Amino acid sequence: MIAFENVAYSYGGGDLLSDVTLRLAPGSFHFLTGPSGAGKSTFLKLAYAELLPTAGRVTLFDRDVTTLSRDDVARTRRRIGIVHQDCKFLDHLSVAANMALPFTVSDRESDPQDLDELLAWVGLRHLADALPPQLSGGERQRAALARAVIVDPDVILADEPTGNVDWEMSLRILTLLVELNKMGKTIVVATHDLNLIRQAKAQVQARVLRIAKHRVQLAGADL
Amino acid sequence: MRFPRAKPASPATRALQVVPPSGPTAWLATFTAGAMTFLCVFALALSLASGRLADRWSEALARTATIRLSAPAEQMEIQTAAILSVLATTPGIASYRALDEAETRALLEPWFGPGLPVEALPIPRLIEVVEGDPGYDSQGLRQRLAAEAPGALLDDHTRWRRPLAEAAERLRILGVLSIALIGAAMAAMITLAARAALATNAEVIRVLRLVGARDSYIARAFVRRFTLRTLAGSAVGTAAGMAGVAALPAADAAGGFLTGLGFTGAGWLWPLVLPLLAALVAFLATRRAAFQKLRELT
Known part of the structure; x- marks a missing residue:
């Protein structure tokens, strides 16, 4: 689904990531952890073609990212739900319109009843008409998650989805991600919150990728 | 969900x-x-x-020309007749006519005012020529005029039409x-x-x-x-x-x-x-x- 082969990524001054080889199997649940600045966001950006590897090969849905045109990248992103740490909403549109944005940009729209159901699932039905700046951190993260999953993507990449929220809200978001995984979605969650990972392990078979010394390694069972 | x-x-x-x-x-x-x-x-x-x-x-100027005749009074009528006969035998001319005194006076009126004794002044005679299609050979006409009526001058307006x-x-x-x-x-x-x-x-x-x-x-x-x-x-x-x-x-x-x-x-x-x-x-x-x-x- 998403495969890295000897991938390296370097900014001007040396490698941030190097020699990364891994394969995200369909239906898997991965946590990506490591100190801040280690390259968690860079890893995710490589996985949705925001960045191109400086060496090696990244394959998205069996296609080498370097062969993708800009329109191919756009189409690929419709199969990948992305939850950004800072959410990235269009602040002049309502929460409901923001959630439906992946449909809007492909000249489609969702059935209003289905959209309502999705809003209810993330607990934001009462805020459908609110503007994003009026939302709390937890509400924003859940709205971002709803937007990421609205087009029924195969993969969900979440970058610190619990970064700005309290523990209770973190658990709620984790529960949503676990539910999605049980529906067969491939999930990658970048986080530095080890408690969250421990909590998840009780609910789902999650694997942990740790970034250390520019490498991405599969961590052991113990944390 | x-x-x-x-x-x-x-x-x-x-x-x-x-x-x-x-x-x-x-x-x-x-x-x-x-x-x-x-x-x-x-x-x-x-x-x-x-x-x-x-x-x-x-358009307006290309189709017309003027022949100006300055000659001593006794020569005027003879040379006018000569010019008219030259024009009559020149191919490419649609029509021509000599302006009479009233018309000449009307042309001069804006400059000299009414009541001008035109006959007392050595005013050149004007003959209006309208070009036919195809036109006449202005160089040839000039030469014939010079031979028949030495005081005649053909002005086909190109001098100020072109600029x-x-x-x-x-x-x-x-x-x-x-x-x-x-x-x-x-x-x-x-x-x-x-x-x-x-x-x-x-x-x-x-x-x-x-x-x-x-x-x-x-x-x-x-x-x-x-x-x-x-x-x-x-x-x-x-x-x-x-x-x-x-x-x-x-x-x-x-x-x-x-x-x-x-x-x-x-x-x-x-x-x-x-x-x-x-x-x-x-x-x-x-x-x-x-x-x-x-x-x-x-």
């Missing part, structure tokens, strides 16, 4: 403003488009009018050049405005790319906005410009240059093309700017 089913976008979703409204600065583009089109209407009027003028002058026609032609070129320059300036202005709007909305564009928008979708949002703005602005500019031209004093019979500035007949349709042209310029300029900018973002 069930994933929403997709269906084709309704008009409401399609018209959704994914790019936030840009407030008062948007009016600057509309205003500039309007002002430029207003100027363009006058440049158009100028080039159409000078084109007409050039045609009129060439006037040339001036009018230059004026027309200047008008066309002005229209082209205004069009280029408008393209430059809209490109700058579009680039500013794209830069301001870089974050919006990033979000749209993140959720899978293609470049053409994003570009469309900007292109539509700038095209409609320009169309609206230049429609108002055209209306104002046409009203201004219509309000100019009517041309007199002689078609003086300044009062002749304006549109005639079907010429009034030309300025109506300007808003469409402006919208096309805006469309192309914004589209180019948008795709250029988008390539800088992933």
Whole structure:
């Protein structure tokens, strides 16, 4: 689904990531952890073609990212739900319109009843008409998650989805991600919150990728 | 939880403003488009009018010539008769006639006032010649006149017709050049405005790319906005410009240059093309700017 082969990524001054080889199997649940600045966001950006590897090969849905045109990248992103740490909403549109944005940009729209159901699932039905700046951190993260999953993507990449929220809200978001995984979605969650990972392990078979010394390694069972 | 089913976008979703409204600065583009089109209407009027003028002058003057006869009083009648007989036998002349005293007096009246004793003055005799089609050989006619009537001088008006026609032609070129320059300036202005709007909305564009928008979708949002703005602005500019031209004093019979500035007949349709042209310029300029900018973002 998403495969890295000897991938390296370097900014001007040396490698941030190097020699990364891994394969995200369909239906898997991965946590990506490591100190801040280690390259968690860079890893995710490589996985949705925001960045191109400086060496090696990244394959998205069996296609080498370097062969993708800009329109191919756009189409690929419709199969990948992305939850950004800072959410990235269009602040002049309502929460409901923001959630439906992946449909809007492909000249489609969702059935209003289905959209309502999705809003209810993330607990934001009462805020459908609110503007994003009026939302709390937890509400924003859940709205971002709803937007990421609205087009029924195969993969969900979440970058610190619990970064700005309290523990209770973190658990709620984790529960949503676990539910999605049980529906067969491939999930990658970048986080530095080890408690969250421990909590998840009780609910789902999650694997942990740790970034250390520019490498991405599969961590052991113990944390 | 069930994933929403997709269906084709309704008009409401399609018209959704994914790019936030840009407030008062948007009016600057509309205003500039309007002002430029207003100027363009006058440049158009100028080039159409000078084109007409050039045609009129060439046409009116090319077909006529004048023979001026200065001779001692006793020679006058003899030489006049000689000239007329030369003209009668020259091919390519449609008609000719000697101006009588009353006509000569009328020509001189604006300068000398009425009651001029024309017969007491050594005033040259004027003979009007109208060229046929094909015309006559002016060089040959000159030589024959010199032989038959030494005091005769053929003036076929080329001496002052040509510079006037040339001036009018230059004026027309200047008008066309002005229209082209205004069009280029408008393209430059809209490109700058579009680039500013794209830069301001870089974050919006990033979000749209993140959720899978293609470049053409994003570009469309900007292109539509700038095209409609320009169309609206230049429609108002055209209306104002046409009203201004219509309000100019009517041309007199002689078609003086300044009062002749304006549109005639079907010429009034030309300025109506300007808003469409402006919208096309805006469309192309914004589209180019948008795709250029988008390539800088992933």
